[in-house]
Amino acid sequence: MNEVRLRLAASAASKERRLSAVLGGRPPGAALDQAVRAAQAEGSLSLAGLPPGDVAPLLRAIAAVPPTAPLTAGALETWHRASTGARGFRTTEAERAGTAPPAPPEFIASRLAIFEQWMNAPSAAELTASQQGALALARVVEVRPFDDGNGRVSRLAASHVMVKAGARPPILTAADAPRLMQALQAAFQLHTEPLAALLEEGAERALDLMIREAERPTA
Numbered sequence: 001m002n003e004v005r006l007r008l009a010a011s012a013a014s015k016e017r018r019l020s021a022v023l024g025g026r027p028p029g030a031a032l033d034q035a036v037r038a039a040q041a042e043g044s045l046s047l048a049g050l051p052p053g054d055v056a057p058l059l060r061a062i063a064a065v066p067p068t069a070p071l072t073a074g075a076l077e078t079w080h081r082a083s084t085g086a087r088g089f090r091t092t093e094a095e096r097a098g099t100a101p102p103a104p105p106e107f108i109a110s111r112l113a114i115f116e117q118w119m120n121a122p123s124a125a126e127l128t129a130s131q132q133g134a135l136a137l138a139r140v141v142e143v144r145p146f147d148d149g150n151g152r153v154s155r156l157a158a159s160h161v162m163v164k165a166g167a168r169p170p171i172l173t174a175a176d177a178p179r180l181m182q183a184l185q186a187a188f189q190l191h192t193e194p195l196a197a198l199l200e201e202g203a204e205r206a207l208d209l210m211i212r213e214a215e216r217p218t219a
Contacts, residue, residue, distance in 0.1 A: 009200060015207040022214040035213050036206045037062055039171050044155050046174035057083045061156055071119045071136060071161050073112040076145065079156045084149040094144050099188055102144035115139045119161065129167035130203065133158035134195035138187035158199060170202025171209070 019028070041055035041062075061082035065075045081087055089109065094102045103111045118124060118139075124132055140154035159169045172180065176198065183195035 009204075012200070012204050012207060015204060015211065019207060019211050019214065022211060028210055028214075032210045032213055036169055036171070036209055039209055040159065040169050040206070043171050043173040043176075044152050047155070047172060047177055047180070048149075048151050049174075057085070058152065058156075061152075062159075065160065067160070067163055069160075070116075071157060071164075072116050073109070073145075075160070076112065076140065076153055076157060079153045080146050080149055083152050083156070084146075086146070086148065089145045090147050092147075096144070099185060100142075102142065108143060108145045111143050112145060115143065125165075128196070128200075129162040129165035130170075130196040130200040131192065132165055133162040133167075133170065133199045134183075134187060134192040136161050137199070138184055138192060138195060141184055142188055162199065162203060168203040168206035168210075170199045171205040172198070172202045176202075 037059060038055055041058035042052045044058060045052050045055065061079045064078050064082045069075060077087075077089075089105065090102075091105050093104060096102055119132070119136060124135070127135070137154045137158035140157050141150060144150050146153065155170075155172065163169055179198055180195075183198050186192070187195045
């Protein structure tokens with residue numbers, strides 16, 4: 001992990017050092033990665049108001065896009081298809097209470113094309129991992145390209161860009177729902193720091209989980 005590039009919070013940097021010490025300097029193995037992804041998927045399902053048991057579709061969705069791949073409209077469609085089984089963008093109008101409506105169906109593709117340019121521009125790489133995640137999450141929710149599963153896809157997008165930038169996958173749960181909604185409303189007004197802070201905390205939860213699992217006594 002590059003602490004200068006990522007500008008890790010002091011608590012996250014300390015936890016990274018602790019994890020490295022517990023692992024004896026070795027990188028986390030597949031078991032730790034799987035534990036984090038499972039917790040992330042369960043949390044995303046709970047935020048969507050879905051039963052937490054069937055995480056397989058979300059785990060397939062995570063694996064469906066290579067971690068080094070750029071964030072594209074095609075990646076969003078891949079995550080949506082893998083996590084919901086549905087295909088294609090929304091073809092009917094959608095509403096959103098209290099703020100501007102989502103994109104009209106005929107503008108979804110063009111707005112996602114602009115979003116793709118934003119997220120892959122050199123200026124985006126200058127942002128912290130959590131700031132990139134906040135931009136990705138907020139924009140997908142704002143456009144609302146799909147009939148269903150936009151929240152799950154937006155969280156996959158945020159996690160993807162954060163991991164690509166070197167951060168841990170953020171774990172969000174149903175308990176975060178009120179704060180997430182407030183942060184999204186702020187992000188729609190171009191104030192993304194509350195959402196970035198929530199995602200940064202979510203990434204620290206992944207570190208906490210990895211440390212607990214690594215320190216768990218083996219039989």
